[in-house]
Amino acid sequence: MKLTVRVWRQRDAEAPGAMAAYQIDGISEDMSFLEMLDTLNEHLILSGEDPVAFDHDCREGICGACSLVINGDAHGPERTTACQLHMRSFADGDTVDVEPWRAAAFPVVKDLVVDRSAFDRIIQAGGYVTAPTGSAPEAHAAAVPKEAADHAFEHAECIGCGACVAACPNGSAMLFTSAKVNHLAALPQGAPERERRVLDMVATMDAEGFGGCTLTGECATACPKGIPLPSITAMNREWLRALRGPRR
Amino acid sequence: MVLATRTRTGRTARTHGRPQARPPSVARLFWRSTLGKKTVMAASGLIMLAYLTAHVMGNLKVFFGPEEFNAYGHWLREMGAPVLHREWGLWLVRILLLAAVAAHAVSACQLSRRDIRARPTAYAHKRPRASYATRTMRWGGFILGLFIVWHLLDLTTLTVNENAQPGRPYENVVATFSTWYGNVIYITAMLALGLHIRHGFHSAAQTLGVGGAARDRALRAAADLLALALTAGFIAVPVAVLTGVVS
Numbered sequence: 330m331k332l333t334v335r336v337w338r339q340r341d342a343e344a345p346g347a348m349a350a351y352q353i354d355g356i357s358e359d360m361s362f363l364e365m366l367d368t369l370n371e372h373l374i375l376s377g378e379d380p381v382a383f384d385h386d387c388r389e390g391i392c393g394a395c396s397l398v399i400n401g402d403a404h405g406p407e408r409t410t411a412c413q414l415h416m417r418s419f420a421d422g423d424t425v426d427v428e429p430w431r432a433a434a435f436p437v438v439k440d441l442v443v444d445r446s447a448f449d450r451i452i453q454a455g456g457y458v459t460a461p462t463g464s465a466p467e468a469h470a471a472a473v474p475k476e477a478a479d480h481a482f483e484h485a486e487c488i489g490c491g492a493c494v495a496a497c498p499n500g501s502a503m504l505f506t507s508a509k510v511n512h513l514a515a516l517p518q519g520a521p522e523r524e525r526r527v528l529d530m531v532a533t534m535d536a537e538g539f540g541g542c543t544l545t546g547e548c549a550t551a552c553p554k555g556i557p558l559p560s561i562t563a564m565n566r567e568w569l570r571a572l573r574g575p576r577r
Numbered sequence: 578m579v580l581a582t583r584t585r586t587g588r589t590a591r592t593h594g595r596p597q598a599r600p601p602s603v604a605r606l607f608w609r610s611t612l613g614k615k616t617v618m619a620a621s622g623l624i625m626l627a628y629l630t631a632h633v634m635g636n637l638k639v640f641f642g643p644e645e646f647n648a649y650g651h652w653l654r655e656m657g658a659p660v661l662h663r664e665w666g667l668w669l670v671r672i673l674l675l676a677a678v679a680a681h682a683v684s685a686c687q688l689s690r691r692d693i694r695a696r697p698t699a700y701a702h703k704r705p706r707a708s709y710a711t712r713t714m715r716w717g718g719f720i721l722g723l724f725i726v727w728h729l730l731d732l733t734t735l736t737v738n739e740n741a742q743p744g745r746p747y748e749n750v751v752a753t754f755s756t757w758y759g760n761v762i763y764i765t766a767m768l769a770l771g772l773h774i775r776h777g778f779h780s781a782a783q784t785l786g787v788g789g790a791a792r793d794r795a796l797r798a799a800a801d802l803l804a805l806a807l808t809a810g811f812i813a814v815p816v817a818v819l820t821g822v823v824s
């Protein structure tokens with residue numbers, strides 16, 4: 330396959346940045362999108378140019394590091410991560426636009442790499458349980474109903490990639506935050522800090538400069554893990570409940 | 578062997594942001610939070626929606642002639658009697674509505690500015706579809722805000738209604754819809770209202786946490802029905818005057 334790849338190039342956080350077009354040949358449709366970028370970078374290095382910086386780690390759709398907006402869609406045209414997207418989703422001769430996540434809370438570090446530490450701070454505000462668990466407990470010590478376990482697991486699937494923020498026209502982190510809030514609210518281990526958790530996580534989300542939800546649904550469409558839109562409704566319910574309930 | 582994990586209290590995690598001597602009051606927490614402001618928007622929106630439901634039914638009385646419609650206009654002033662003095666009930670409703678409009682508009686402006694600031698850079702590869710609903714809400718809300726002012730000047734204070742007579746609401750309504758601009762303004766505003774309610778009612782359910790996967794379809798259907806009924810009900814009056822059914 331032969332492609333024109335237009336990539337956002339930005340030397341560092343302060344530099345202005347612009348889209349740059351590259352012609353690239355010899356792309357196989359079995360390559361992943363990141364392998365296509367690797368191929369591009371080989372050419373760039375060989376011709377003495379600065380390679381395109383992009384985040385990646387596991388390359389198997391579980392770490393959440395890869396973060397590319399491809400032709401305007403976070404993670405590209407398929408419901409998966411950019412590392413699990415294959416070049417067969419594109420046609421020979423296509424022009425492909427690759428941009429970084431865009432949100433005030435995710436400043437660009439270089440090229441396609443953004444700083445997502447705002448997500449870490451939301452998690453630090455309450456996305457954990459404080460019980461000292463030691464080694465893995467005996468599996469039957471705390472009984473969890475099947476529905477609750479399934480519900481928790483559905484939300485625990487969030488890999489913190491930030492595609493929801495990138496896709497949202499308001500740069501809102503509601504889907505990400507709701508995933509953790511719903512995950513822990515469904516489990517007995519999460520119960521002691523249930524109210525404090527949602528209040529602190531939402532306050533941190535606001536303080537980090539993410540926007541609000543206007544129910545466009547773009548986040549849930551972009552999410553590679555299928556965190557559903559009603560999870561945001563459930564978080565709103567948790568938040569209102571926490572305001573009324575005991576505040577520890 | 579059991580590895581002890583150090584227990585951290587919620588307090589260490591909470592030091593993000595300004596350290597606070599006293600936890601903020603619930604009201605402050607509420608107004609400062611995006612979720613709280615959305616709740617204010619939803620509640621004020623639902624208050625206005627309840628009012629509009631009563632308002633449209635009142636308006637439809639024009640189809641039963643001037644006596645019935647004008648009697649209804651007079652009753653509005655007697656509302657709450659004999660407990661309330663003449664016009665007190667009306668003023669209570671007006672104050673509640675004014676508060677709702679103000680709270681709604683202030684929250685909308687603050688939230689919208691925040692949302693725009695949260696996404697300062699647009700993507701080079703455009704996808705206009707993404708913000709359709711949000712943009713419709715913002716423009717629709719703005720149009721409705723202007724309309725509310727015009728509507729009060731037209732049929733409440735009669736300032737801009739050339740042929741109006743105080744105490745003759747039926748004749749004043751006919752006068753309004755006997756001008757081309759009266760029809761254009763009202764019909765445009767009511768179409769904006771329909772779109773605003775369609776997305777707004779569904780949003781409000783989500784904001785208040787009453788929606789959910791199972792109820793989503795029912796809520797959407799309710800939003801469509803409400804939007805359609807109110808828009809059709811309000812537009813029926815100018816259409817009736819235009820076609821001579823009401824004169």
Ligand code: HEM
Pocket residue numbers: 541542543615616618619621622623625626629678681682685686688689714715717718719721722725773774776777778780781782784785
């Ligand atoms: C002063 C005129 C108005 C303005 C400026 C306005 C503006 C807005 C805006 C911008 C939103 C979206 C808020 C966001 O960004 O999250 C909204 C939502 C809403 N509006 Fe209005 N609007 C107005 C009048 C009305 C009226 C007359 C109604 C009555 C039916 C109404 C009902 C609603 C509802 C129910 C919502 C959803 C609240 C939520 O998201 O939870 N609005 N309005």
Ligand code: SF4
Pocket residue numbers: 486487488489490491492493494504505508548551552553554555556
């Ligand atoms: S909710 Fe989905 S899109 Fe958002 S961070 Fe989690 S996995 Fe990524």
Ligand code: FES
Pocket residue numbers: 384385386387388389390391392393394395410411412413
């Ligand atoms: S590189 Fe780990 S999810 Fe894509």
